[in-house]
Amino acid sequence: MASRGGAAVRLAVLLPVLVGVLVPQSFAGGGGRRWFGGRGESQRAEAQAAKDAAAAAFYELDTAQRGLRITIETITAVDGSGEALRAVEGFEALGRRIDEVSRAYISAVDAHDLDRDELDAGTAVRARGELDRAREELERVKGELDRFEEGLAPLLGRAETQLARLAPAVERARQALRGAGDALDSVRGKGLRADDLAARLAALGPELTRLNEGAGRHGVAETLQRADRVLRDAEAVRTEAERLPERAAEIDRRLVSLRTRAQAVTTRAEAVEPVLSELRRRYSVACWQDLQHVSEQAAGAVRQAEERLAEASAARAEQRWPDATALLSTVRALLDTTGEAVSAAGERLRRLDAVAKDPKAETDRARFAVRDAQRLAMEGRNQPDPRHARPLDEAVARIDRAVDGLEGRHPDYWHFLMELEAVRASAAGVVAAIREERGAGAH
Incomplete structure (x- = not known):
């Protein structure tokens, strides 16, 4: 310690000689900082x-x-x-x-x-x-x-858009579930059970649990898809629940209406047999043979419709709404078919009477349709297109054969009507083809 202190004293004496340059060195006791200057x-x-x-x-x-x-x-x-x-x-x-x-x-x-x-x-x-x-x-x-x-800006932008959708989408799904639950409570308060809707809503419970667990567990994309699915399904339940009172009232109205209609069809079916008797008496077998079982078929269809009506009524009482709706649709289809069959007999007699009285009127209608198609086929041409002329020439021949077929003691008026109807359809087909071709050419 003493020797280092003596060195420091000697350096201090030399400082003026060093032209102001500090020389780093320890001071007495070694505790001071050494500096190098400049x-x-x-x-x-x-x-x-x-x-x-x-x-x-x-x-x-x-x-x-x-x-x-x-x-x-x-x-x-x-x-x-x-x-x-x-x-x-x-x-x-x-x-x-x-x-x-x-x-x-x-x-x-x-x-x-x-x-x-x-x-x-x-x-x-x-x-x-x-x-x-x-x-x-x-x-x-x-x-x-x-x-x-x-x-990464485009990727980040898309990701942030998805994340921005997340919280609102989950909240909308929750609100939709609450709305569906409220709608169910409301219809139950009116005495309607809505068991199928309640089951559908209950099935969404686990999905709500997963939504509450969050995107951290299930991922953002999956959570967004789940939220959209829950929203859609819950909204469907709510909408159907809100419509349920109206649906029940509509089923009640349809039950009454279809019962009335079944009775009307039964009454009309009872009139078919006299019509068939008239057809048998006045016209050849070919004119009515396809109608001879209409009475039995109509009676059977009406019985079947009445059975389905009873089943629909039971389903309505038990509030099995989908079953009731399906059964009523079946009843309506049965009565539609039966009503058409019953009407067919009367319509057949009316048309046969008309043609028997004046077959020329039907012939003139067919010839006019063919001539109209022929004029259209010749517009702007010296010769008709064979694709158009051939079916029209055949239509003329069919008219002539149909007219010739009326000669004899028991003419088949029904065949005559069907032939002329086919002729008119053929002429209409030619007209449609010509107009389509010309329309395509204009473009």
């Missing part, structure tokens, strides 16, 4: 500034990496596409580069204690160089990271 202290300051700049670059890179990680997590929470997977791979590769330059920076910082007393100018210069290089690498990788993040 350029040496400037090198220490520049090295410290390089260290501070590198630290700032390191902080900026770390902050940017954290932000980019949030961006990647946002994208992958929503998007499982190949593009999103490539973004994850790119982020991981950047992470390895960031780790590399971060280790280099930390090594440079750890290698040089810029605060130690014995730091010389050469060491300070080396420290500054290493820290500058570390800062430049940190800044370069930060630039790569920024450019990479800019390229």
Whole structure:
């Protein structure tokens, strides 16, 4: 301790001779700080500034990496596409580069204690160089990271759009479930059970549980799909529940209406037999043979309709609404078919009477239809197109054969009517074909 104090005294005596340059040395007892002045202290300051700049670059890179990680997590929470997977791979590769330059920076910082007393100018210069290089690498990788993040903008935009939809979609689904439950409570208060609707609503319970568990467990895309499905199904239940009183009233009206109609068809069916007798008496077998079983068929169809009506009434009483609706549709179809068959007999007699009285009227209608088609086929032409002329020539021949067929003691008026009806249909087909072709040519 005494010898080091003596050295300090000797150096103090020499200070004026050193032209103001401080020589780093310990003071008495070794507890004082050694200084190197002028350029040496400037090198220490520049090295410290390089260290501070590198630290700032390191902080900026770390902050940017954290932000980019949030961006990647946002994208992958929503998007499982190949593009999103490539973004994850790119982020991981950047992470390895960031780790590399971060280790280099930390090594440079750890290698040089810029605060130690014995730091010389050469060491300070080396420290500054290493820290500058570390800062430049940190800044370069930060630039790569920024450019990479800019390229993620479309993916991030889509992901944020999906995430923005998430909370409102889940809330709408919850509200729809509440609305469906309220609608069911309302119709039950009116004495309607709506058991099938209640079962459908109960089946949505597990879906609500999964919605409440959130996207963190089930994923954003799956949660959005589930919310949309719950919303749709709950809205359907609510709508049907609200319509149930009206539906019940409509079923009641249809029951009454179809019972009345079944009675009317029964009454009309009873009149078929006299009509058939008249047909048998006045016209040949070919004119009525397809109608001879109408009475029995009508009676059987009406009995079947009445049985289905009874079943529909029971389903209504038990509030089995779908069953009641289906049964009433069956009754209506039966009565429609039966009513047409019953009407057919009377219509047949009417048409046969008309043609027997004046067959020329039917013949004239057919000839007019053919001539009209022929005029159209000749418009703007010297010769008709064979595709049009051939069926029209055949139609003329069919008219003549039908007229010839009326000669004799028991003419088949029904065949005559069917032939002329076919002729008119053939002529109408030619007209439609010509107009379609000309319309296509105009375009």
